[in-house]
Amino acid sequence: MKLARSSKFAVLAATGALALVGCASGDSGSTEAAGSIGGADCATGTIKASGSSAQKNAMTEWINAYQTACEGATIEYSPSGSSAGRSDFINNQVAFSGSDKAMAGDELTQAAARCDATPPINIPMVGGAIALTYNVEGVDNLVLTPDVTAKIFNNQITNWNDPALAAVNPGVSLPDAPIAQFHRSDGSGTTENFTQWMSATAPDAWPYQPGSDWTARGGQGSKGSDGVAASVKSTPNSIGYVELSFVETQGLNAASVDNGGGPVAPNAQTATAGLASAKVTPNADAGAGDLTMEIDYTLQDPAAYPVLLLTYEIVCESGNDADTLPLTQSFLTYTSSTDAQAMLSEIGYVPLPSELETQVAEAVNSLS
């Protein structure tokens, strides 16, 4: 018995030690180093970050570029999901977290504990557009209005030859075939922004509360944007919504969206123009420099795409760990630079409008 007990202690001690190592590895010391990238002076050390999987590709590119330019810097971003990222941030496991929506409410109060009793701030960093991708043979210029889209995704329009579809697509011959509609089966910020757009622009056809989980009955769910893209690609007469990058990488068609000001095709330019209309609406419960944004989904500009997605970095405005602050600040200064933002359009994201870029850089600069 004695031996068994002591061996149990050994196991406990071993797991404890591992857990300690796990905690400690996030905050090894960092000092200023030579070199700079995108207007940011290099910092060294190791920081951990986690959150939004929609930011994954942007983060991978940025981290690669930063680590190449700045020797001695290690940044780990784990795309575990926005909600998990926010909870990691509250529990002080990461230096900053990526999130598909701005942190608000109770979470801000909980997070203040790790930020020297001041609530953290939301900094918009990675923009995106949600494309309505479809697979209908012989059709490559589909136009959709909010009302028609909402009815398709709410199973009120179920055939491609529906008169409502024909009315917004004059001269396009749509087949007499049932619409195979695909949505996300997992919880996602993409679903949240897509449903917000429908709910803002077509409240009669889309009566549900917007959220990260799909609410309507019917249609088919696929896991992840890659899953939806693959389903649409392999299913004739199908439609789904994915981030713009998947349209480009998978060679899919994306519908133009007509919010009332004429059809707009989704691409980096039209989406950046759309993001330019988003307004900074600081959350009074967050830190003083908060940059929570409000996207105008009802935008009727013939040059601006309205189905947008804006993801944030959540970071302590003050009370940052002295070990992680230099690298966090330096890295985020880089990611908000014009260089780094310009890289985004090559991988299917949407660069921030230049005015917002400046505001973001100022916010990052004021971190302490």
Add this chain to the structure above:
Amino acid sequence: MSPDLKPLDAPSGVQGSKVRLGDRIFSNLTRGAGIFVLLIMASIGAFLVWKAVPAFQNNTGDFFTTQQWFPDADPPIFGIAALAFGTAISSVIAMLIAVPIAIGTALFIAFFSSRKASTSLGFVIDVLAAVPSIIYGLWGLQVLMNHMDGITKWLNDYLGFIPLFNNEIGIYTKSIFIASVVLAIMILPTISALSREVFLQVPRDHREASLALGATRWEMIRMAVLPFSRPGIISATMLGLGRALGETIAVALILSAAFEINWHITEPGGNTFAANIALKWNEAGPIGLSALIASGLILFIITLVVNMIARAIIAKHKEFSGANS
């Protein structure tokens, strides 16, 4: 410590001999291992209950009958009805497909094939068990699903009067039926490999006696092999069922994830406990996480009950099987 755990004494026949140190250490080590497993189980159970409490407190729907899953809405409303239904029906269909094939394969390997063929066939089946489940999921999604239309349409056309096979919407992808077929392939090697081992345990005397009495090979299997092996087959089946109940990523990839009970198993839809946890975990809020853990608790209990039933069946059949002789 549980009172019925008796210390392992030295054989009583050995008179006056002291228990040797090595024996003591060994028996304590094994006992420690046993207790450790129980402790792990108990702490998993306790963790699930503890973490699930907020979900039960905040849920405005009935946890067992609600066919919705909006734990992070205001007010939270969610229930496991659709999850329980989907988990049960996909596992049952998978068993119906897999068990006969698995046992047939095991019988063939054990009694019919040549020695050379049986070795390689056994090897192939073992390899089937080593394929990661995400591979099965991707294969099911991208290959199998495209080739299932024929059989599901046939089922609808000729057996559509049975509600199970009726497809009212004309779309046959991402259904419980496809997920069940993939599950069946995944659990087949487990059941087959274990059954094969059990068949090989049947005493040679029994088999030869029945053959000597003029039995054909089929009669020998029916009268000598199957009765002897029944407890083993049941445990193999239950292990397979356990895997089917808990399979996560393959099912999450294939199913369309709907929170309604739909008996039309060839239509898109369906959801299971494990798949739902995998799909919803990333973006779940505080109540959402708690609700997912609550559903995990139910799966934990279901798996325990299934295993206990299996144990009971095995215990009941043990005396007649000759396994103890």
